[in-house]
Amino acid sequence: MRHPEPSDGVLRALGSTEPSAEGTALVCGIRRTRRLELLREVRETAAPGGEAAEHWALLDEAERHDPAATADVVQYPATGVWAEETLRRLRTPYGPPADVGHLGALAAAAALRAGIGFKATLRPAGGRLLLPTLGLLRPPRPGPLALTERSWDPGDPAALPLHALPDGRTALDDLDPYRASATVPAARRLTPKGHKRWDTQWSGALTLLRRYDAARAEETGRLLRSVVPLSGSSRSAGGTLPAAAGSVLARAQPPPALAAVLVHEVQHGKLAALSGAFPLHTADRAARYWAPWRDDPRPLEGLLRGAYAHLALAGYWQRAALYGARGAWAQHARIRAWVAVVLPVLVGCGELTAGGRVFVDAMAAAERAMDGLPPPGGRYAVARAGVERDRVLWCAQHPNLAAFTVG
Secondary structure, three states: OOOOOOHHHHHHHHHOOOHHHHHHHHHHHHHHHHHHHHHHHHHHOOOHHHHHHHHHEEEEHHHHHHHHHHHHHHOHHHHHHHHHHHHHHHHHOOOOOOOHHHHHHHHHHHHHHHHOOEEEEOOOOOOOOEOOOOOOEEOOOOOEEHHHOOOOOOOOOOOEOEEEOHHHHOOOOOOOOOOOOOOOOEEEOOOOOHHHHHHHHHHHHHHHHHHHHHHHHHHHHHOEEEEEEEEOOOOOOOOOOOOOEEEEEEOOOOOHHHHHHHHHHHHHHHHHHHHOOOOOOOOOOOOOEEEOOOOOOEEEEHHHHHHHHHHHHHHHHHHHHHHOOOOOOHHHHHHHHHHHHHHHHHHHHHHEOOOHHHHHHHHHHHHHHHHHHOOOOHHHHHHHHHHHHHHHHHHHHOOHHHHHOOO
């Protein structure tokens, strides 16, 4: 199944980074289609018959009874990480075995949420059974566990429910074994104190988003299904995994910083979905471009994704500054200066597709529109001068790549 090519109007709306009903619908549709394709590939690649066939049948039955509840389990971000990893292992003759048994947990979670009668025998790992979107079961005895429609009770001491953040639409996922990849240091199960801290910071971040940019707050609610806490050892403030569409990884941090992370990472998720379905350029992965927000050279894809997320962030800080947020003008000037110096490289790129050209031109138009409300006191000019000094220094350090920056 392939989505029809988006219209230039939808591409322009997405390229501007401004939320739109059409853009959100396209992103959600792409994510849904990709997830269903991935599950179908797992189904076709895994050995037929046995327990797997029973699990698929239960998932199909749950979908017939409650399509919305089943879709939430299937579309849950961690399900995508499991599906991609399982498919990769099924196609690799050597290496760790694929966790096909997790399909039973998906099916059982869908059946529980659909409210249908069922029986399923599953094998907990390490004495725990994860039911996606619901939480963990801790059986009193080792060995296979027989599940029925009465097996899940959030109030049972043997259950650890998935923590819901205060908005009611987003989960704080510190349980699912597939909530992050092996290279991402996700935090372990938080304490009640840790959950309370996240509730406070999340509520504060949403309050700021709604105050400064109500449309982005609504977009965040529609596109973000889960937040995965990063471990304390992580140096990153936030991140996204393309396989975990609809999820953001983030450190616990004060509300102003968390709100900015959400703006930034939601854009990464939007562009990952769009470019995965509709290539915006034909460039290779060679790291040759200067990105002011990083020290290392970036491929064109990395430059585009970084510029896109920072463009949204510059707009957010501009709105926050107009509300009088402390330090917002400085943030806006610095980040806009980064984007402004990169956009000519993107606009002048000969490897953009037709859709990519529309998208990047819309980015450039959105950046130019910021001239209507400039920071006071010449702050933007000062920021541009600082970025230019950084560019000259970087080119001196990377003379073979100097031609890929703006001169």
